[in-house]
Amino acid sequence: MTNLDAYLLLVLLVAVTVGLWAWRRWHPVSFWYGVGFPARVVLVYLTWSNVAAGCGLAHKRRRWRFTLDAVPLAGAAARNTVAVVQHKRRMSRVDVDKAPRLGLPRPTRLGWRVRLRLSDGQVPADYEKAAEGIAHAWRVHSVRVVDVRPGRVTLWATMRDPLTEVTVTPETGDLLKVRPGKLENGQDWIIDFRVVPHWLNAGATQSGKSNLANAIIKALAPQPVAIVGFDLKGGVEFTPYAPRLSALATTRKECCALLDDLVRELEDRMALCRSHGARNVWKLPEPLRPVPIIVLIDEVAELFLMADKSEKDEVVRTGTALLRVAQLGRAFAVHLIVCGQRIGSDLGPGVTALRAQLSGRVCHRVNDPETANMTLGDMDPAALDAARAIPAETPGVCIVAGQDGAWYRARSVYVSEEAAEAAALGCAYLTPAWDTVIGSALTTDPGWPTAA
Ligand SMILES: Nc1ncnc2c1ncn2[C@@H]1O[C@H](COP(=O)(O)OP(=O)(O)OP(=O)(O)O)[C@@H](O)[C@H]1O
Ligand SMILES: [Mg+2]
Structure with a gap:
């Protein structure tokens, strides 16, 4: 090879390397x-x-192979030398x-x-x-x-990681169906309240629970639904969304009153369905169908904590009412989204029963294995491992499980408080007044909403 050939080869190699680098840099997909x-x-x-x-x-199989076996030497060679074997190639x-x-x-x-x-x-x-x-x-x-x-x-x-950056496809507007983020397999993460009526949203602090709540509020805001909030953190989480909330409880007393309203409303809906021979509100004729209610609860532990014994009755009442809402809500279009760092029996006697009713599970980053166990229950151990492996640097990443037992890694799309607030304000005209919601006067018929 002459010097010129070597030089040309070198230039060619450099050109190919630079070309591949540029291709990868400018058009990574192709x-x-x-x-x-x-x-x-x-x-x-x-x-x-x-x-x-x-x-x-891999598993073991017996196969015919040429092998190099050691064969003992016989005769004088075996007696006179240290080499007592020879190698022989044979099939075995x-x-x-x-x-x-x-x-x-x-x-x-x-x-x-x-x-x-x-x-x-x-x-x-x-x-x-x-x-x-x-x-x-x-x-x-x-x-x-x-x-x-x-x-x-x-x-x-x-x-x-496909969840490093998450963008979502626009909402289709289907009633009670929202797309708060993406699944690891690239598909939309769909929460369909008509399929999985109640959701538990758990995780350590700063793991992305409120962001998921924001994403759900933003997606539900343009839909013909009533949203109510329970925010015992003094209302700091949900007050900005008040224009789109039909009711907001920020103290224990308000929580009790709101839960009583919900239970009464459920009983009314039950009576309505019974009188029309319908098993659930979706079987009612459309003009009679009551408006779905989405109940958002932030930091559920606050509902069950008591400072002294005088609060015990209120806490027990709250727990019982919440459980009734969960049990009856499925058929009568009242849906729960319960957010909290932990939701276990340590909070009170009714909590385990409540958790059992929340068939949709979202487990964000957790600090201890028990919280993952509590949230994901007796699911595939791989789901628990995946929940424990969520790093702190990726808030919003979670393990999602529906009632079919399948689980997915997912991430909610980032929805800032301002974006959720703007959505709530923009759709404020759709907010039904609480009195009309609990009066069962409001329905999802095509004329909705008439009064805002
Ligand atoms: N999906 C997401 N994508 C990007 N950033 C996110 C996402 N979710 C949450 N974050 C970021 O993580 C921070 C904490 O999220 P968030 O307030 O939702 O946590 P939290 O679980 O509600 O915490 P706390 O228990 O303290 O209320 C947010 O300020 C936000 O910047
Ligand atoms: Mg929060």
Whole structure:
């Protein structure tokens, strides 16, 4: 090779490197599909046997292989020398590691999905246990088991956390359906109160509970619903949204009165449904259907704390009324969103029963494993581990579980107090007066709202 050839080769290499760098820098998406993903696929295939063996997913099979066996020497050589063996190549049956069969990886925006065939005796939980090891071996942010079919699992590898930045698709305006953020798999996080009527929103301080409440208020504000707030932090959290709240309780006395109103309203709705032979308000003719009520409770522990024995009766009354609202609300369009740092039996006798009624669970970052256990209940242990692994630097990240038992990592979209306040103010004309709500006079028929 002449000097000129070497020089040209060097220039070519530099040009290719700079070109690839620029491609990646200016158009990362096409770079990923064109270069990054194919390179990863090759690497995954080449290393899969080792990775599977290292993560305990390979199983032993007996196979015919050429082996280099040691054969004892016979005769004079064996007596006269220290070398008593010689190596001989021959076919024999030996144990070999056999990795589960890997399907064709398919690219996603942030990584890839690959389907695997389970080896005999394996269950999807084996892959959930091995997921962290596989993520380290593949040098990716995380690996999750996302789709389980008989005899098959799909692994989803992500290069970076998809929840670092969250933007949401605009609301569709469906009644009682809100999209407060994104799920880890890139889909919208949908809270549909008609499917999961009550939600528990738990987490340590500064973990993003109020932000989620803001996102829900902002999304519900343009809908034909009545929103009521319980804010025993002296009203500091919900007072800015007062224009869109039909009622706001900031003291224990007000809470008791508001809960009594709600229980009475539920009894009225029950009587209305009974008289029309309807099992729930959604079976009523539209002109008669009462307006749905969303009850937001911030820092639920405050409702149950008592400074001295004189408050005991009020606390017991509050707990019982709240439990009744939770039990009856499902059928009669009264929905609860209960926020708190902890919601366990240490708060009072009725709390465990209340928690059991809150079938939607959102667990933000927690400081202790018990809170995660309390919130997510006896879910898949992987969900509890994921909740405990949420870092403080990503407020709003949470584990979401619906009543079907499936769980997701999710993040609420950032909604500043000002944005939620502006939404509340902008939709203030939709706020039904509390007296009309509890009088069952207000319905969701197309003419709503007539009075604001
Ligand atoms: N989804 C999010 N994206 C970005 N930042 C967020 C998100 N959620 C919360 N934050 C930030 O974290 C901070 C704390 O959030 P938030 O007030 O909702 O916590 P909290 O759990 O209600 O705390 P506390 O228990 O003290 O009331 C907020 O000031 C906000 O800046
Ligand atoms: Mg808060």
